[in-house]
Amino acid sequence: MTSILTNLFDGVAYGMLLFVLACGLAVTLGLMNFVNLAHGAFAMAGGYVCMVLVNRMGWPFFAALPLAFVSAAAIGIVLERLLYRHLYARSHLDQVLFTIGLTFMSVAAVDYIQGSSRVFINLPAALQGQFDVFGVGIGRYRLMIIVICGLLTIGLQMVLAKTRFGSRLRAAVDDPRAASGLGINVPQVFAFTFAFGCGLAGLGGALSAEILGLDPYFPLKFMIYFLIVVTVGGSSSITGPFLASLLLGIGDVAGKYYVPKMGPFVIYTMMIVILIWRPNGLFGRTAAR
Amino acid sequence: MNASSDVGYHAQRQARWHYGEAAFWLVVLACGFLFPTRYLIMTDILRLALFAMSLDLILGYAGIVSLGHAAFFGVGAYAAGLLALHGIINEPVLALIAAGLAAMVLGFATSFLVIRGVDLTRLMVTLGIALLLEALAERFSNITGGTDGLQGIEMQPILGEIPFDMFGKAGFFYSLAVLFVLFLLARRIVHSPFGLSLRAIKNNPLRAAAIGIPVNRRLIAICTLAAFYAGIAGALFTQTTAIASLDVFAFDRSADLMLVLVIGGTGYLYGGLVGAVIFRILQEVFSTITPQYWQFWIGLVLVVIVLVGRKRLHRWVLYVPNLIIKQVVGRKAAVAVPESDA
Numbered sequence: 001m002t003s004i005l006t007n008l009f010d011g012v013a014y015g016m017l018l019f020v021l022a023c024g025l026a027v028t029l030g031l032m033n034f035v036n037l038a039h040g041a042f043a044m045a046g047g048y049v050c051m052v053l054v055n056r057m058g059w060p061f062f063a064a065l066p067l068a069f070v071s072a073a074a075i076g077i078v079l080e081r082l083l084y085r086h087l088y089a090r091s092h093l094d095q096v097l098f099t100i101g102l103t104f105m106s107v108a109a110v111d112y113i114q115g116s117s118r119v120f121i122n123l124p125a126a127l128q129g130q131f132d133v134f135g136v137g138i139g140r141y142r143l144m145i146i147v148i149c150g151l152l153t154i155g156l157q158m159v160l161a162k163t164r165f166g167s168r169l170r171a172a173v174d175d176p177r178a179a180s181g182l183g184i185n186v187p188q189v190f191a192f193t194f195a196f197g198c199g200l201a202g203l204g205g206a207l208s209a210e211i212l213g214l215d216p217y218f219p220l221k222f223m224i225y226f227l228i229v230v231t232v233g234g235s236s237s238i239t240g241p242f243l244a245s246l247l248l249g250i251g252d253v254a255g256k257y258y259v260p261k262m263g264p265f266v267i268y269t270m271m272i273v274i275l276i277w278r279p280n281g282l283f284g285r286t287a288a289r
Numbered sequence: 290m291n292a293s294s295d296v297g298y299h300a301q302r303q304a305r306w307h308y309g310e311a312a313f314w315l316v317v318l319a320c321g322f323l324f325p326t327r328y329l330i331m332t333d334i335l336r337l338a339l340f341a342m343s344l345d346l347i348l349g350y351a352g353i354v355s356l357g358h359a360a361f362f363g364v365g366a367y368a369a370g371l372l373a374l375h376g377i378i379n380e381p382v383l384a385l386i387a388a389g390l391a392a393m394v395l396g397f398a399t400s401f402l403v404i405r406g407v408d409l410t411r412l413m414v415t416l417g418i419a420l421l422l423e424a425l426a427e428r429f430s431n432i433t434g435g436t437d438g439l440q441g442i443e444m445q446p447i448l449g450e451i452p453f454d455m456f457g458k459a460g461f462f463y464s465l466a467v468l469f470v471l472f473l474l475a476r477r478i479v480h481s482p483f484g485l486s487l488r489a490i491k492n493n494p495l496r497a498a499a500i501g502i503p504v505n506r507r508l509i510a511i512c513t514l515a516a517f518y519a520g521i522a523g524a525l526f527t528q529t530t531a532i533a534s535l536d537v538f539a540f541d542r543s544a545d546l547m548l549v550l551v552i553g554g555t556g557y558l559y560g561g562l563v564g565a566v567i568f569r570i571l572q573e574v575f576s577t578i579t580p581q582y583w584q585f586w587i588g589l590v591l592v593v594i595v596l597v598g599r600k601r602l603h604r605w606v607l608y609v610p611n612l613i614i615k616q617v618v619g620r621k622a623a624v625a626v627p628e629s630d631a
Contacts, residue, residue: 035408035409035412092354092408092412096412097551097595098595100591102592104544104585104588105588105589108584108588109585111581111582112581112582220541224416227412227413227416231409264420265424268424272417276414279405280410
């Protein structure tokens with residue numbers, strides 16, 4: 001019984017992490033119908049920035065996290081203005097090729113700068129180890145992830161639902177043409193959201209170094225996970241990807257624990273079945289227009 | 290001349306063999322005699338060309354974007370390897386066909402998943418299938434040899450006559466023969482009414498359905514055929530290198546394949562062949578400059594190609610040949626820009 005609860009807890013932490021990593025992608029896909037396979041590269045960038053700050057320059061972990069966010073967002077906005085925006089109107093094939101190219105470049109570049117081995121971020125002692133609550137083992141680090149990601153999710157939901165920017169964004173997702181007709185600057189909304197999504201990915205990358213492992217192949221290894229979250233969750237709301245992330249996280253952890261021999265088999269099968277059953281995602285209205 | 294005979298006339302004109310095509314194949318054959326020390330890399334190029342042709346069939350003609358074409362390649366590779374290892378079918382040509390058929394069965398089964406949904410869902414499903422197979426191959430390592438791969442494969446002589454030699458000469462001409470035969474078949478298919486209907490589907494599935502083309506059945510058929518081609522390419526890989534390992538399913542293989550086809554251009558069958566040559570040369574050049582980081586430059590090539598635009602790029606490449614043809618022959622350029630891509 002307790003092992004089930006521990007697994008559930010780990011799965012939720014994992015799922016929340018995936019959500020922070022992937023929710024930027026959901027917006028990119030939903031708003032501009034842009035297939036960005038290079039999303040993981042931004043996460044990796046954030047992770048490496050955090051690693052360098054903490055390990056090499058001795059910054060405290062919690063001070064380095066916001067910087068991981070900022071640096072990934074900065075890279076995101078530069079690339080969006082320079083490259084991405086030329087490709088919104090192009091075919092999906094072009095977008096896929098372009099972003100695969102970017103992914104390859106990022107993998108080789110990080111390999112060149114930081115070496116190909118897995119890196120670890122030195123965690124403060126307060127985050128290490130675990131404690132028991134009624135016999136259920138709770139990892140401190142995972143608890144912190146759940147807290148941070150939970151707060152972020154609530155914050156995002158509030159921003160989307162309550163603020164003026166949120167309603168602009170929702171309008172733009174629903175119908176970009178009508179939205180721009182109403183005077184909403186859709187490209188600007190998009191550029192900002194893209195940068196924010198990249199920043200979240202960077203933060204997620206920094207947080208995930210401990211759990212998912214951080215090496216130059218991160219963008220390739222986890223590309224499929226991000227895409228699963230988005231395609232299964234749909235991109236019309238934030239709750240869809242959130243629930244999909246939780247499902248994926250719990251499914252993956254449980255799959256690896258209870259049927260370790262089947263490895264990643266469980267998720268891929270789950271994904272294919274869901275996509276056949278509902279091609280537009282579990283919660284999505286339009287996964288892609 | 291009424292409209293339907295007009296269409297037929299153009300289709301027939303396009304289907305006719307040009308001098309350029311004959312010259313192309315003669316050059317390929319001549320390479321076999323001109324560079325006797327380079328058989329291994331040339332065989333590699335031929336395999337890649339066949340694999341790319343398979344992707345061209347579904348991407349260039351039917352407009353299906355696939356990120357998991359390595360799945361069929363891998364099934365073909367393992368099928369050929371297992372058949373040879375356990376001595377079930379010893380004769381390479383028969384084993385090749387059997388491996389192709391194995392991939393074809395998979396292609397048929399998965400085509401039902403692929404025809405559902407839009408581009409993104411297709412991407413995901415194809416990618417998912419390749420990853421699933423890779424996980425399966427790793428799981429059943431007692432059959433597939435796991436990460437070590439199938440080892441100790443010994444190939445019997447081709448047709449019981451020609452043994453594989455260590456310089457890869459037999460392998461090269463064998464691959465070339467297979468490629469040529471399959472190319473002829475593909476050429477026949479894409480110029481048939483079936484092939485024309487595929488192009489109609491690619492341009493607009495809704496309209497294609499409205500003029501009476503059974504869209505889903507056609508897509509299933511071409512996916513199955515493309516899987517057969519990819520399976521043969523995989524089997525050739527195993528037979529000429531005598532090894533099959535997990536990386537036949539790798540994502541990099543599918544991604545590289547896209548690049549090959551993009552370099553060569555889609556929708557005219559030669560794209561894969563030309564692209565394979567250029568891709569291998571690029572890879573050689575990059576890996577001599579920076580052995581560990583050649584992927585960076587490959588990525589850069591992809592980014593640049595997309596940013597410049599594939600159509601524009603092909604126009605630039607064909608500018609000089611067309612100019613020469615114009616000057617020499619004095620008629621309108623014969624080498625056309627390949628059809629626009631998916």
